[in-house]
Amino acid sequence: MxxxxxxxxxxxxxxxxxxxxxxxxxxxxxxxxxxxxxxxxVRTFESVGGxxxxxxxxxxxxxxxxxxxxxKLDRSEAVPPPRLDLAAAEALPGPLSHYAxxxxxWLGRGVEWRAVDVPSDDAVRVFMLKAKPGTKLPKHRxxxxxxxxxxxxxxxxxxxxxxxGDFDEADESVEHDPVVEEGETCICxxxxxxxxxxxxxxxxxxxxxxxx
Amino acid sequence: MRDNGDAAANDxxxxxxxxxxxxxxxxxxxxxxxxxxxxxxxxxxxxxxxEAAEDLAQETLLAVWRKARLYDPRxxxxxxxxxxxxxxxxxxxxxQDQRAKLAAIYDTMEPETPERPDDIFDGSERDGRVxxxxxxxxxxxxxxxxxxxxxxxxxxxxxxxxxxxLGTVKSRLRLAMNRLRNLLxxxx
Numbered sequence: 001m002x003x004x005x006x007x008x009x010x011x012x013x014x015x016x017x018x019x020x021x022x023x024x025x026x027x028x029x030x031x032x033x034x035x036x037x038x039x040x041x042v043r044t045f046e047s048v049g050g051x052x053x054x055x056x057x058x059x060x061x062x063x064x065x066x067x068x069x070x071x072k073l074d075r076s077e078a079v080p081p082p083r084l085d086l087a088a089a090e091a092l093p094g095p096l097s098h099y100a101x102x103x104x105x106w107l108g109r110g111v112e113w114r115a116v117d118v119p120s121d122d123a124v125r126v127f128m129l130k131a132k133p134g135t136k137l138p139k140h141r142x143x144x145x146x147x148x149x150x151x152x153x154x155x156x157x158x159x160x161x162x163x164x165g166d167f168d169e170a171d172e173s174v175e176h177d178p179v180v181e182e183g184e185t186c187i188c189x190x191x192x193x194x195x196x197x198x199x200x201x202x203x204x205x206x207x208x209x210x211x212x
Numbered sequence: 213m214r215d216n217g218d219a220a221a222n223d224x225x226x227x228x229x230x231x232x233x234x235x236x237x238x239x240x241x242x243x244x245x246x247x248x249x250x251x252x253x254x255x256x257x258x259x260x261x262x263e264a265a266e267d268l269a270q271e272t273l274l275a276v277w278r279k280a281r282l283y284d285p286r287x288x289x290x291x292x293x294x295x296x297x298x299x300x301x302x303x304x305x306x307x308q309d310q311r312a313k314l315a316a317i318y319d320t321m322e323p324e325t326p327e328r329p330d331d332i333f334d335g336s337e338r339d340g341r342v343x344x345x346x347x348x349x350x351x352x353x354x355x356x357x358x359x360x361x362x363x364x365x366x367x368x369x370x371x372x373x374x375x376x377x378l379g380t381v382k383s384r385l386r387l388a389m390n391r392l393r394n395l396l397x398x399x400x
Contacts, residue, residue, distance in 0.1 A: 009389040010382065017361040018299040022314040029321040039321070043288060044396055045361070045389070047335075047342040049299070050291030052362045058249030059256055062266060066244050069270050070237065079278045094320035098313040 003035050005166040007147075012038055016045035023124035023191040026116075029095035030149040030189050031167040092151065096189065101128070110135035110180075116189070124193045131155070131180045139177035144193030146170045153186030155179060224290035225336065231280035243294075244273045251298050258363035268305060272298040289339030295362075302364065338396070345395035353388040356381055 007015075007028055014020045015028045032039050102115040110132035118126040123144070131137070133153070147169050154163035157176040162168050170176070172194075180186045227243045230236035248269040255265035275297050283293055300315040346354060359370045367385070371378045 009393065010386055013360070013385065013389050017364055018303050019360065019364050019366055022317075025314055025317055029317045032321045041393065043292070044338060044342060044392060046296050047289055047292040047338050048346065048357060048392060049295040049361045050289055050293070050339065051343050051346055052358050053247070053250055053254060053295050053298075054291045056250040056253050056362065059253035059262075059265070061249050061252065061269075062262075065248065065266065065270065066241060069244055069248075069273055070241065072274055073235075073237065073240065073277055076274055076278050078281060079275075095317040097320070098316050 002163075003031075003037075003165040003167075005160065005162055005168060006035065006038050007031060007167050007169055009041065011169060012041045013045045016042045016049065021120050021124055023118045023120040023126045024145075024147055026095055026099070026118055026126060027147045027149050027189055027191045028167070030093040030151075031165065033093040033095060034165040035167075093149075099126075104130065111137070124191050126189065126191050129186075129188050129190055131186045133180055133182045133185060135180040135186075137178045137180075139175065140196050141175040142170065142172055142192070143195050144172060145191075146174075146193070146196075147191045149189045151187045151189065153184040154181040155186050155188075156181065224294070225285055228276065228280050228283050228290055228293075231277055232283065240273070240277055243276060247276075247294055248273050251294075254362050255302070258365060264305075268298070268301055271301055275301065285336065286334045289335040292335065292339060299364070341396050342392065345392050348395070349388055349391060353384050353391070356384045357388045360385060 006012075011020070011024075011028060015025055015032075020028065032042065096116070100117040102117070104112045104114045107113045107129075112130045113127050114130075116126040116128060120126070131153075137155075148162070148167070150162050150164055150166045150168075152164055154161055154166075155178040156162070157178040159168075159174075159176070161181075224243060224246065227236075227239035230239035231243075248266075251269035251272055252262070252265045255268055256262060260268070272294065276294060279297065283290075287293075288296070296318065300318055304315045346357075349357070355374070356370055359365045359373065360367070365373070367381050368378060370376075371381045374381070
């Protein structure tokens with residue numbers, strides 16, 4: 001699998017800084033788990049954080065702070081390495097294995113979705129989307145950002161082909177009508193801010209259904 | 213700024229190794245004295261009360277003690293690793309919702325299988341290059357990187373604080389990021 005589309009540097013930096021909301025961070029992390037190049041970039045940005053932390057002017061600590069910390073050391077157990085429940089992960093990217101998911105539901109012709117239970121403060125909803133090969137999704141635009149990580153299969157729209165591992169960072173300026181490639185069912189993870197505005201006849205028919 | 217930071221970063225890796233190897237309390241004290249006041253300062257600048265900031269600084273150092281054996285210098289320099297621990301604890305602390313698992317996301321984005329190096333640099337090499345690159349960035353870019361990265365502020369927040377249009381904040385950040393990655397010779 002060759003990844004062609006990556007999150008922007010600003011997005012990777014925000015992820016490293018810990019300023020992305022959980023919904024978007026999850027989609028970014030799903031991409032990262034398959035993309036060594038972007039993991040390298042995140043490490044670089046984390047290294048920037050470390051360098052600036054080293055350079056920060058220290059604040060005064062309250063009296064006895066070190067002693068209080070030292071007194072807690074003996075009660076601090078070593079942390080075992082994080083482990084993934086691989087059976088539960090069902091071959092999904094590691095980060096997604098932490099979340100509860102709803103049942104697959106029919107959304108429209110050839111398309112199913114399931115909700116991913118991610119708290120978000122920015123009205124961003126996360127869901128998985130499953131579309132049959134050859135499915136044409138209605139032309140639509142967004143009122144906010146729509147970030148997508150492809151797990152399987154591929155779709156195409158005006159900005160290129162998005163296959164397994166690819167990351168699509170669409171904002172409100174993008175209007176597109178993705179088509180799922182022939183071959184494999186396309187499965188992706190989406191963080192959607194705001195709502196989707198569907199265009200065209202088919203779109204208007206579907207509009208009541210997209211209250212995902 | 214660089215001399216101080218570089219020296220501490222070199223020692224910090226040794227202190228962490230000493231904690232991992234023999235639960236070295238003197239090494240812990242040294243790490244605490246360098247990092248706790250800095251973590252506290254950064255959190256206070258980001259709006260935390262002195263008490264909350266000190267709490268989180270202490271928690272970070274205690275987590276360093278517990279996680280010392282997990283520290284992998286191939287992946288990250290010592291200060292970068294401590295930064296990520298503080299970041300994750302801050303995220304955890306800020307969460308309102310019990311379902312939130314954001315901190316866990318950061319721990320499981322690495323594939324478990326063969327730990328081959330993901331990148332061309334090991335941790336200390338990367339740190340050295342990042343420090344050199346930072347020293348060459350214009351002050352105004354370093355400032356937005358600092359507010360965004362270390363203090364964890366949203367872009368809109370930074371715009372208000374510096375009295376700049378949001379677009380300017382974003383473009384300065386983008387310039388700084390590109391510059392850093394170019395200087396590191398990484399493909400963008």
